[in-house]
Amino acid sequence: MAYSKSNRHSQGETVLITGGCGFIGTNLIKYLADKTYQLRILDNLSTGKEENLKKLQSQYYRLPNVDSIVGDIRNRKMVNQAVKGVDAVVHLAAHTNVVESIENPKEDWDINVNGTLNLLETCRKNGVGRFIFASSNAVLGEQSPPIDESKTPKPLSPYGAAKLTGEALCSSYCHSFGLNVISLRFANCYGPYSEHKTNVVSRFMGCALDGTSLIIYGDGNQTRDFVHVDDVCQAIYLALTTQQAQGTQQTFPCGEVFQIATGVETSIRNLAKLIGEITGRELQIIHEPERKGEIKRNYSNISKARAMLGFKPKVELRAGLNNLWEWLNE
Numbered sequence: 001m002a003y004s005k006s007n008r009h010s011q012g013e014t015v016l017i018t019g020g021c022g023f024i025g026t027n028l029i030k031y032l033a034d035k036t037y038q039l040r041i042l043d044n045l046s047t048g049k050e051e052n053l054k055k056l057q058s059q060y061y062r063l064p065n066v067d068s069i070v071g072d073i074r075n076r077k078m079v080n081q082a083v084k085g086v087d088a089v090v091h092l093a094a095h096t097n098v099v100e101s102i103e104n105p106k107e108d109w110d111i112n113v114n115g116t117l118n119l120l121e122t123c124r125k126n127g128v129g130r131f132i133f134a135s136s137n138a139v140l141g142e143q144s145p146p147i148d149e150s151k152t153p154k155p156l157s158p159y160g161a162a163k164l165t166g167e168a169l170c171s172s173y174c175h176s177f178g179l180n181v182i183s184l185r186f187a188n189c190y191g192p193y194s195e196h197k198t199n200v201v202s203r204f205m206g207c208a209l210d211g212t213s214l215i216i217y218g219d220g221n222q223t224r225d226f227v228h229v230d231d232v233c234q235a236i237y238l239a240l241t242t243q244q245a246q247g248t249q250q251t252f253p254c255g256e257v258f259q260i261a262t263g264v265e266t267s268i269r270n271l272a273k274l275i276g277e278i279t280g281r282e283l284q285i286i287h288e289p290e291r292k293g294e295i296k297r298n299y300s301n302i303s304k305a306r307a308m309l310g311f312k313p314k315v316e317l318r319a320g321l322n323n324l325w326e327w328l329n330e
Contacts, residue, residue, distance in 0.1 A: 014038040015240070016086040018073055018119065019093030020066075021048030024134070024186075024229055026193040028090065029066060030056055031233035038065075042082040043093065044072040052193055073115035076122070083122045088130040088240055091119055094163075097198055098138065101159035102293050112162035113169070120173045120181075131170065132239045133183040135257070137225070137298060139164040140185075145223075145265065148301040149185075149257050157293035167257060174255035181254060182239045184232075187261030187300055191229030191320065192327040201226065201321070204272060208279040209328055218290035220269030225261040225299035228315035228323075235260040238309040261300035262313045278322050 015032070019025045020041030025048065029039060041053070053066060071078030073093050083089065094112050095101065101108035116133070123131055138160030139153045155161040170181040190201035207214045235258070276283045305311040315323075 012036055012038055013087040014040060014085060016040045016042060016082055016089045018042045018082075018089070018091050019048060020068070021045060021050055021052055022092065023048075023191075023194045023197055024189065024232060025092050026052040026056065027191060027229045028092070028233045028236060029053065031230065031237065035237070038067075040067040040069065040082060040086060042069050042071055042073065042078065045070060047196055049196075073119055074110065076118060079118055079122045080126075083119070083126045083128060086126075086128060088132070089119065089123055089128055090132045090134070090236055090240070091116065092134045094134065096136075096159070098157045098159045098293050099198075099291060101157050101162070105158035108158050109162050112159070113165050116166045117169055120169055120179065124173060124177045124179055129180060130240060131173075131179055131181045132236055133166060133170045133181060135167050135183045135185045136160065136163045137185055137187050137259070137261070137300065138295075139167065142295050142297075145297050145299050146263065146301040147298065148259060149304055156295065159293075171255045178254075183255075183257045184235055184239060184260045185257060185300075186232055187225040187227045187259070187298075189227055189229055189232050191324055194229070194324075195328065200224070200268060200271065201275075201324070204275050204283075205279075205321075205324060205328060208275055208281050208283060208325075211281070213284040213286045214272055215286050215288055216268055216272065217288050217294070218268075218296075219287070220272070220285075221267055222290075222294070222296045223265045223267045223298060224271075225264060226266055226271070226317050226320075227261050227313060228317075228320035230320075231262070231311075231313040231315055232260060234314070235305065235309065235311050238311055242309055256308070258305040258309060258311070259300040259302050260305060260311065261302055262317075263300055263302050264317065265297070265299035266317060274318060275321060275325075278318065278325055 021043040141154035141156045173179040
C-alpha cells in the first residue's frame with residue numbers, strides 16, 4: 001500500500017537532527033534546504049564537524065538558519081534544551097563502529113541505548129509529533145539474503161544488539177505512549193562528508209587518494225548493499241512527511257521498521273575493482289584475517305519501503321562513487 005505525503009512541512013516545522021554535524025546529518029541538512037523546515041542540531045562533535053555546516057551555509061544560498069547546540073544525547077539537560085519546541089526528531093547520533101563496539105561494548109551501549117532512551121523520554125514529555133530512528137542492517141546479523149523486515153534479528157556485534165534495542169525502545173514508546181516512531185535500517189551508506197568514517201568505501205577511497213594499499217579483511221567475497229547518502233536522505237524525508245494511506249483516512253502505522261538500501265549485492269573485491277576504475281589508480285590489495293562481528297553476505301529486499309514510503313533509490317553505485325571521488329578531490 002502506498003502512502004500519501006503530508007503538507008505539514010510547508011508550515012515551517014522545526015526538526016531536531018541529532019548528530020547533525022556528522023556524515024548523514026550534514027547531507028540531510030543540505031537535502032532539506034528547500035523544504036522550509038526550521039532546523040536544529042544536537043551534536044557533541046566527537047566525530048562531526050561544525051566546519052561542515054559552515055561550508056554548507058557558504059555554498060547553498062537556500063540553506064536556512066540552523067540552530068546548533070553542542071551537547072551529548074546522554075545529557076538530560078542538553079537534550080531537554082534541544083527538544084523543546086520541536087515538531088519532529090531525526091535521531092542520527094550514535095556510536096557506529098562495529099569493531100570498537102566489540103572492544104568496548106559498555107560505551108557502545110551507553111551511547112546507543114541510554115542515549116536513545118533519554119531522547120525518547122524527553123520527546124514523550126515534550127509532545128514531539130514524530131521520531132525517526134536511524135537503525136542498521138547490523139541488527140539482523142548473518143542471514144540468507146536478501147534480508148527484509150520479517151527476518152528474526154540475530155546481531156553479531158554489540159553495536160547490532162544496541163541498535164536492535166533502540167528499535168525495541170522505539171516500538172515500546174509508540175505502543176505505550178503514542179509517540180509516532182519510524183525506524184529506518186540503513187545499509188552501507190557512503191557519500192560526501194564521510195572522510196572520517198571507517199566504513200569500507202571511505203577506507204578504500206582514502207587509500208586511492210593517498211596512494212596506499214587497500215586492506216581487505218578475509219577473501220573479499222563478502223558482500224554489501226551500498227546505498228548513497230542522497231537516497232538515505234530521501235528515505236528520511238519520506239518518513240518525516242508520509243502520513244496516511246492514499247485515498248483513505250488510515251494513518252501511517254506507528255512503530256514501523258524499513259530496510260533502506262538499493263537491493264543490489266556487491267562484493268568487496270568488486271568494490272575495490274570499481275574504485276580502481278573510477279580513480280584511474282593501480283590499487284594494491286593486502287588481505288588480512290576476517291574480523292569478528294562482521295557479516296559475510298548482505299543485501300536487502302526494499303519492497304516494503306517502496307510500497308509504504310514510496311522510496312526509490314536513484315543513485316547507482318558507479319555514479320555515486322564517481323561523485324564521491326570528485327568531492328574528495330575538491
